[in-house]
Amino acid sequence: MLVVEDELFVAMLVEDLLGELGCEVVGPAASASEAARAAEREVFDFALLDVNLGDGQTSFETAEILRGRGVPYAFVTGYGDQGVRPDLRDVPVLSKPIDPRHLARVIEALR
Secondary structure: OEEEOOOHHHHHHHHHHHHHOOOOOEEEEOOHHHHHHHHHHOOOOOEEEEOEOOOOOEOHHHHHHHHHHOOOEEEEEOOHHHHOOHHHOOOOEEEOOOOHHHHHHHHHHHO
16 A cells, blocks of 8 residues: 655554554655655555645645556545545545544445
8 A cells, every 4th residue: 555645743643554454555655756656666556645745745646647557546635525636536535634444444445
């Protein structure tokens, strides 16, 4: 599973949650360019993408790459659906802070 998150503490929490759910984590990728490279080159079953990555960057390019590769993903944001570009709103959106039960349901649905 690819994790895209620019805040180290949040990334560590997400990794812990995913580990408890039996997931192996790739990353985390902390910038849009790191995320795009990982999305193009790495092998994983699905991805969690923080929408806003600081310095005005987003994970939308990574989402497009994943969509093109047929890799399922979900967004993580504090802004709900409104924080996601309209043409990418057809995937699950997890609110921050992440509810572990909701994360587990999303992962199960993506698998």
